[in-house]
Amino acid sequence: MPRIIVCLKQAVDVNHIKVDPTTRRLITADAPKKISDFDKNALEEAVRIKEKLQGEVVALTVSAEDAKTTLREALAMGADKAYLVTDPSFQDSDALITSHILAQAVKKIGSFDLILCGEATIDSYSAQVGPRLAERLGIPVITYVRKLSLEGNHVIAERSLEDRFEVAKARMPALITVIKEINEPRIPSLPDILKASKKEFVTWSLDELGVSKEKVGITGSSVQILEVLAPKGERKQIKIEGENPHEIAENLAKALIQKGFARR
Amino acid sequence: MVFDFTETETQRLVVKSVKDWCERNLTFERVREMDDKGHPFPKEIVEGLCGLRVVMGTVPAEHGGSGIDWLTQGMIAEVIGYYDPTIATAAGLMAVETGWGFTLDRYCNETVREKYIKPAIRGEKFVGIATTEPGGGSDVAAFKSTAKKDGNEWIINGEKTFISGTEECKKWGGGYWINVRTGPIQPGAPHRNMTSFFLPIDAEGVEVQEPYRDAGRMAISTGGFKMKDVRLPDEYKLGEEGKGFYYTMEGFDNARMMIAASCVGIIQRIIDEAVPYITERKTFGRPLAKYEAIQFELAELYREMEALKLMTRKTTWMQDIRYKEEGMPQKISKAKTFKPTDVAGWISMIKWKGPSLALEAARKAMIWFGAAGYTKEYILESAWRGVMSYVVGAEGGLNIQKIVVARELLGRDYVPYK
Numbered sequence: 001m002p003r004i005i006v007c008l009k010q011a012v013d014v015n016h017i018k019v020d021p022t023t024r025r026l027i028t029a030d031a032p033k034k035i036s037d038f039d040k041n042a043l044e045e046a047v048r049i050k051e052k053l054q055g056e057v058v059a060l061t062v063s064a065e066d067a068k069t070t071l072r073e074a075l076a077m078g079a080d081k082a083y084l085v086t087d088p089s090f091q092d093s094d095a096l097i098t099s100h101i102l103a104q105a106v107k108k109i110g111s112f113d114l115i116l117c118g119e120a121t122i123d124s125y126s127a128q129v130g131p132r133l134a135e136r137l138g139i140p141v142i143t144y145v146r147k148l149s150l151e152g153n154h155v156i157a158e159r160s161l162e163d164r165f166e167v168a169k170a171r172m173p174a175l176i177t178v179i180k181e182i183n184e185p186r187i188p189s190l191p192d193i194l195k196a197s198k199k200e201f202v203t204w205s206l207d208e209l210g211v212s213k214e215k216v217g218i219t220g221s222s223v224q225i226l227e228v229l230a231p232k233g234e235r236k237q238i239k240i241e242g243e244n245p246h247e248i249a250e251n252l253a254k255a256l257i258q259k260g261f262a263r264r
Numbered sequence: 265m266v267f268d269f270t271e272t273e274t275q276r277l278v279v280k281s282v283k284d285w286c287e288r289n290l291t292f293e294r295v296r297e298m299d300d301k302g303h304p305f306p307k308e309i310v311e312g313l314c315g316l317r318v319v320m321g322t323v324p325a326e327h328g329g330s331g332i333d334w335l336t337q338g339m340i341a342e343v344i345g346y347y348d349p350t351i352a353t354a355a356g357l358m359a360v361e362t363g364w365g366f367t368l369d370r371y372c373n374e375t376v377r378e379k380y381i382k383p384a385i386r387g388e389k390f391v392g393i394a395t396t397e398p399g400g401g402s403d404v405a406a407f408k409s410t411a412k413k414d415g416n417e418w419i420i421n422g423e424k425t426f427i428s429g430t431e432e433c434k435k436w437g438g439g440y441w442i443n444v445r446t447g448p449i450q451p452g453a454p455h456r457n458m459t460s461f462f463l464p465i466d467a468e469g470v471e472v473q474e475p476y477r478d479a480g481r482m483a484i485s486t487g488g489f490k491m492k493d494v495r496l497p498d499e500y501k502l503g504e505e506g507k508g509f510y511y512t513m514e515g516f517d518n519a520r521m522m523i524a525a526s527c528v529g530i531i532q533r534i535i536d537e538a539v540p541y542i543t544e545r546k547t548f549g550r551p552l553a554k555y556e557a558i559q560f561e562l563a564e565l566y567r568e569m570e571a572l573k574l575m576t577r578k579t580t581w582m583q584d585i586r587y588k589e590e591g592m593p594q595k596i597s598k599a600k601t602f603k604p605t606d607v608a609g610w611i612s613m614i615k616w617k618g619p620s621l622a623l624e625a626a627r628k629a630m631i632w633f634g635a636a637g638y639t640k641e642y643i644l645e646s647a648w649r650g651v652m653s654y655v656v657g658a659e660g661g662l663n664i665q666k667i668v669v670a671r672e673l674l675g676r677d678y679v680p681y682k
Contacts, residue, residue: 069273076277187284190317190330193277 038118314387363519480649
């Protein structure tokens with residue numbers, strides 16, 4: 001009966017981000033928060049494993065902001081227990097620091113067989129937190145997984161790479177990062193939501209994890225995000241013309257090759 | 265009395281679940297297809313929403329429901345209205361099944377609950393309401409259908425018309441709440457001697473008529489049926505003999521709240537569709553939104569929608585207090601905070617305001633959009649056709665609601681039907 005920890009980020013819903021047309025800065029203040037998309041796939045996969053093999057699913061979130069509703073949704077989706085590590089000083093922590101806090105939390109949670117993460121988060125998209133966490137815990141990691149099964153003490157995972165699929169096997173405990181294709185996350189029903197309000201919810205502060213405030217956030221991070229700007233949406237306004245569809249297609253192909261978007 | 269407009273965590277999550285489901289399943293293209301194709305209502309939409317257990321969510325958990333309050337159920341109806349502004353989904357699953365289904369559950373016995381209500385909550389069967397007769401809907405004195413006792417059975421004769429979901433009920437199985445006379449019309453009190461029954465659609469002697477060709481909310485059928493010597497066991501009677509009128513008014517109350525709430529969603533959708541259009545579309549070198557003729561109408565519409573939302577949420581909150589104080593009908597105690605007629609007055613105000621405002625919103629937005637608004641490229645025209653059904657009569661027409669509100673203000677001596 002596997003014990004699975006799922007790392008979930010409360011991310012900005014990128015579909016609701018607006019861009020200031022003059023400065024190109026992102027306006028995120030009004031954008032709602034949600035479980036980062038691929039993390040939701042990770043949670044769904046964990047719940048499916050539990051439904052098949054029994055066991056326990058633990059949801060873990062590290063957040064500078066209040067993420068209670070987000071984690072409550074994870075409980076409604078089928079997690080048995082939720083841990084929230086929260087402190088305003090986490091703001092702007094990089095992948096190095098986030099993985100450190102997560103590692104401390106995982107150690108405090110106790111024994112586990114699997115850690116599931118999304119391949120990356122929809123807002124910062126570094127794709128580093130999962131592998132860094134595995135490194136800190138000294139366990140194997142398999143990334144970009146689209147199919148997963150457990151056999152005895154091993155996890156077998158099919159990875160989706162750019163030009164091929166790769167099947168990898170690792171002894172548990174191990175960390176897996178999943179991609180969107182692995183499943184379609186369930187939508188919790190009303191009774192699921194009502195039940196979730198009765199499930200165990202643990203909140204930890206930095207002190208409880210033995211992490212000092214100076215070592216998190218901007219001060220503790222080695223990478224600082226100086227600016228996030230929307231790309232310039234300038235169009236080249238090239239018109240592809242021709243006498244007939246064949247000639248237009250020919251000219252379009254030539255233009256694409258010339259710009260380096262296609263090869264002959 | 266504490267007023268708190270903060271949504272609870274449960275309400276936020278339920279609303280999110282319904283939104284997430286609608287984003288996947290009630291897309292613009294799907295709703296357009298449903299409206300173009302017409303009834304019967306797609307079973308997978310029913311099963312999906314019933315799978316979330318948000319249809320008849322207010323039915324107590326021990327009766328197979330989810331036991332949520334009307335305030336939360338109203339928020340769910342807002343989302344359904346938003347994603348299907350043709351109002352077909354809200355009409356079938358929120359007003360009819362949720363509003364009437366909940367009330368039916370209060371007065372039915374275990375046989376009807378097990379055979380019809382629980383399967384309807386699971387999305388397997390359809391339960392609806394059939395009060396209107398060829399002689400009238402809100403005019404109860406005109407009702408002619410009768411039931412006569414014969415041993416432990418009732419023999420029912422009569423006709424019901426303008427009934428939502430007859431084709432769906434026929435196809436999926438289920439039945440209707442009907443009102444029939446079980447005694448003579450009493451002068452000055454035509455509502456007496458009215459008894460409610462649950463009529464299975466497949467009962468012998470029920471003849472379902474061809475559905476009407478409606479102007480809107482095409483995805484759900486409207487039809488009628490004749491009842492000729494239909495024999496119903498006594499256990500299909502709802503509540504006590506002769507009290508059908510009161511139970512029916514309660515059912516109308518619950519269904520009307522759901523319609524008002526879904527209209528909040530419809531208007532919000534119309535605003536959300538209109539804002540990008542009027543800010544992008546330019547005439548005479550300026551976006552439409554720059555013209556006061558349009559932006560003032562938009563501002564007014566938004567104000568009215570927020571007013572409707574507040575009124576609707578207050579009304580559902582009142583109904584929750586009333587039900588909490590009254591308890592189940594078997595052990596009914598007198599409500600302390602609000603009388604049923606207090607709540608009915610508010611319900612009539614929102615049922616009057618909701619569909620009228622949604623109709624006005626659709627009409628105005630169509631005019632802002634110009635010729636484009638008159639096409640099926642946008643959802644506006646189908647909302648316009650759909651919500652009209654709740655202005656003209658479904659769940660009590662516009663003028664009936666005004667009579668109820670005036671009755672609360674002036675007293676029963678001034679009702680026009682006395």
